Amino acid sequence: MDVDGGGNKRVFQRLGGSSTDPKNKVCYHWRAGKCNRYPCPFLHRELPSPPIQPPNGTASSKRHHVFNAAAAGDPTVPRRAPNNTWGRPHAGRGGGGANNRVVRKMDKVCSYWLQGNCSRGETCKFLHSWSLGDGFSLLSQLDGHQKVVSAIAMPAGSDKLYTGSKDETLRVWDCQSGQCIGVLNLGGEVGCMISEGPWIFVGLPSIVKAWNTQTNMDLSLSGPVGQVYALIVGNDLLFAGTQDGSILAWKFNAAVNCFEPAASLKGHTLAVVSLVVGANRLYSGSMDHSIRVWNLETLQCIQTLTEHTNVVMSVLIWDHYLLSCSLDKTIKAWVTGQSGNLEVAYTHTEEHGLLTLGGMYDSESKPLLLCSTNDNSVRIYDLPSFAERGKIFSKMEIRAIQIGPGGIFFTGDGTGQVKVWKLAAVEAANPA
Incomplete structure (x- = not known):
């Protein structure tokens, strides 16, 4: 506007x-x-608003889709919360910061600007930028992949970034120079990738590849049927969500330096495309429109959530809540109800199908939700209010989001581009 x-x-x-x-x-x-x-x-904030610490400690640095290990010793996470503040401003908890603004500018990138010949300059009603909002900035663009970037991983403490693509390659980038320092041809489309300790795990058709970045050990884990779409580590087990609807688990045997099959979790009727672990629960989202909750000790399904009406594309743990997004254009926040089962505490509706979730904290330790949609953009929201911080745009769908250290985050899109973003520091509020 x-x-x-x-x-x-x-x-x-x-x-x-x-x-x-x-x-x-x-x-x-x-x-x-x-x-x-x-x-x-x-x-766009309430004053005074002292800095708030992250709920239950600092954010997890292991995986982008987990904000923190809320109540890590409590097996009932997500658990019942005393107050429901979803969907409305709330001072001190996601109610906003100096950069919290409801963005209503014309959210379309100028086609002439993309070609480098827009004559309207600042008077153009379309964006001359890949983002809308002043809370973050584009640092760099990594080019090399020829097809959609489906996975990004940055091991904790590493100076290397790993990106996987449907062009069947894994690329390694030097974080200091931004240069690609290695390309590995995998012989199959990359469906997912995670890092855990020194290990990089990559999901491929009918196999999981494992590399130890310290010892250069290269392992192949067989057993999956079809494409591996999701990977997660929990309770010393590696879990893989597969195309046939099963979830396979392996355990590392240090004595013989290999991953041994531990279990196969059955229940989903279509492909498992998203996994997340919270305390001793495993949550799986599927193309069958459901989320299943598994006990990590018994590996038994203890609840099936069926409120979504399309593919559950991504699941995430934040504080007391399980968050899920779907092609049905909704984000749902789940919390443990009086019955002890998960119930929907809040539903946020978008105009487009939702693809993947990521979570991080701003410089005031307030949680932000990053959510990519199939209109080639990423929404950035304060939680729990869902007040919009801004948007990120791309030429094609953004299918991968990875959080790095120090306010850095990465996005990978359908053109094969990886963009590096920096969350801006929030200015201190003026005294009242």
């Missing part, structure tokens, strides 16, 4: 603003969830 300076000034004066100190006022329209000004001269 084009900004009308005069109109904004009149609204500003009607709300009793001072032209010398506008940032001491909270936007009335933002409180009502209706502000469409960008930028807005008023604060």
Whole structure:
């Protein structure tokens, strides 16, 4: 939306603003969830708002889809929460920061700008940028893959980034120079990839490849039927979600330096495309529209969630909650109810199908949700309010999101491009 300076000034004066100190006022329209000004001269946050620590400790550095190990010693995660603040601003918990603005600008990248010949400049109503919002910036673009980037992994403490693609290659990038330092031809499409300790695990058709980055050990884990779409580690087991609907598990035998088959979890009727672990539960999302909850001790299914009406593309643990997104255009937040079973606490609806979730914390330790959609964009939301921080755009669908250290995150899209983003530091609020 084009900004009308005069109109904004009149609204500003009607709300009793001072032209010398506008940032001491909270936007009335933002409180009502209706502000469409960008930028807005008023604060989109409540004051005072002291920094809040991450719930139950700091975020997990192991995998991008887990915010933290909430109640790691409690086998009932996600558990019942005393208050439900989903979907509305709440001071101190996802209610916003200095960069929290409801973005309403024309969210389409200018086709002439892409070709380098837009003559309208700043007056163009379309974006001359790959993002909308001022809370993050594009640092670099990594080119090399010829097809969709389906997986990104960055081992903790490593200076290497690993990307996998449906072009059947794994690329290794130097994080200092941004240069590709290795290409491995795998002979099959990469369906997923994770890092755990020194290990890199890659899901391929009918096999899981495992590399130890310290010893250069190369292992092949057989057993999957069809494409391996999801991998996760929990309770010293490696789990793989496969095309035939089963979840296979392996355990590493240090005595003989190999992964031995441990179990096969049956129940889903179509492919398992997403996995996440919370405390001693494994959660699996499937093309059969369901989420299954598995006890990691017994490896038995203890609940089946059927509220989604299309493929469950991604699952994630945050605080007390399980989050899930689907091609049915919804994100659902699940919490343990009075019965002891998971129930939907909140449903957020989008205009497009949802592909993958990622979670990170901003510089005020407030949680952010990254959610890619099949309109070639990523939404960035504060939790639990779902107030929009901004959007990231791409030429094709973004199928992979990976969180790195220090506010860095990565996206991989259908063109084969990997982009490196940096979350901006949030400016301290002016005293009231």
